[in-house]
Amino acid sequence: MNKEIEKILLPWCKEMVEKFNWLTIKYELSKKYGVYLVSFSPSSKIDDCNEFNVDAMKFEDELNAKYGSNAPLFCDEERNFTFTEDVEIIKAATPNLYVTVSNLVDIIEEQYIMTRKLFNTPQEYEYTYSQSESIVEKAA
Amino acid sequence: MSEYVMDNIERKYLENMSAGVVLSSPSENGPYTSSIHCFYYAVLLFMKHRLAHVDHAISYTEQEERAKTSQEGGSHDYIINELANRMITSDKNVRVFKQDIRSLKQKRVLADYGEMIFSQEESLECRAQAEGLINDIKRYTRIAV
Numbered sequence: 001m002n003k004e005i006e007k008i009l010l011p012w013c014k015e016m017v018e019k020f021n022w023l024t025i026k027y028e029l030s031k032k033y034g035v036y037l038v039s040f041s042p043s044s045k046i047d048d049c050n051e052f053n054v055d056a057m058k059f060e061d062e063l064n065a066k067y068g069s070n071a072p073l074f075c076d077e078e079r080n081f082t083f084t085e086d087v088e089i090i091k092a093a094t095p096n097l098y099v100t101v102s103n104l105v106d107i108i109e110e111q112y113i114m115t116r117k118l119f120n121t122p123q124e125y126e127y128t129y130s131q132s133e134s135i136v137e138k139a140a
Numbered sequence: 141m142s143e144y145v146m147d148n149i150e151r152k153y154l155e156n157m158s159a160g161v162v163l164s165s166p167s168e169n170g171p172y173t174s175s176i177h178c179f180y181y182a183v184l185l186f187m188k189h190r191l192a193h194v195d196h197a198i199s200y201t202e203q204e205e206r207a208k209t210s211q212e213g214g215s216h217d218y219i220i221n222e223l224a225n226r227m228i229t230s231d232k233n234v235r236v237f238k239q240d241i242r243s244l245k246q247k248r249v250l251a252d253y254g255e256m257i258f259s260q261e262e263s264l265e266c267r268a269q270a271e272g273l274i275n276d277i278k279r280y281t282r283i284a285v
Contacts, residue, residue: 033246050231057235069249080243
């Protein structure tokens with residue numbers, strides 16, 4: 001039964017992450033429940049996307065009608081269950097490259113902090129940075 | 141002002157909820173697994189009660205007729221789907237409601253027929269899930285005037 005369900009579930013999951021490229025789907029065949037557990041995230045995006053909610057509900061209803069108590073259990077994030085280390089994760093092959101200004105500032109700050117950690121002191125960082133700038137200027 | 145008279149389905153919903161609370165209370169080797177049945181049936185009975193009283197209601201008799209032609213899971217799904225169709229809220233809230241009741245239903249099947257033993261923590265999680273579902277039903281459905 002679960003093999004049959006997997007053949008329906010996985011293609012649908014792949015189709016969904018291509019359609020909604022912000023979507024991450026986690027799934028696992030649960031030893032505890034004896035059925036597939038499937039979760040969608042992030043909930044912040046799910047809240048804003050009615051098309052996703054309509055598509056997902058239709059699929060969840062169809063599986064429930066067809067397989068009854070053998071149907072997968074679905075939830076957003078890990079609201080109703082938690083996964084084990086056997087969890088599989090499906091994401092879009094081409095991640096969403098749309099970056100907001102606030103995201104960009106966060107990324108630059110993160111890069112700056114990571115770079116600073118490579119040096120023992122702020123002075124050492126500033127000296128190395130000024131040296132590299134002058135090398136670039138000379139090369140130009 | 142007329143006095144509100146509780147019908148037997150509503151009374152049984154409250155009895156199941158109370159029994160579940162008693163069974164989930166701390167005790168040595170507490171019958172926590174049995175409490176799951178009570179919490180699930182409390183929600184199911186509350187759904188039946190609400191379905192018989194919302195706009196475009198389905199009477200208990202009609203619900204029973206439909207139940208006779210369904211397997212057990214089928215008759216429960218009928219109640220869940222008919223009530224969900226009458227919810228006045230977003231598609232997301234309806235979807236989450238169905239996910240939550242199906243999760244509790246699955247735990248009830250495991251508690252009643254499976255080998256799994258539920259801990260007190262798991263019993264209390266089911267209680268919280270049942271209370272959350274009842275609150276959602278109250279919020280998302282409207283009693284016919």
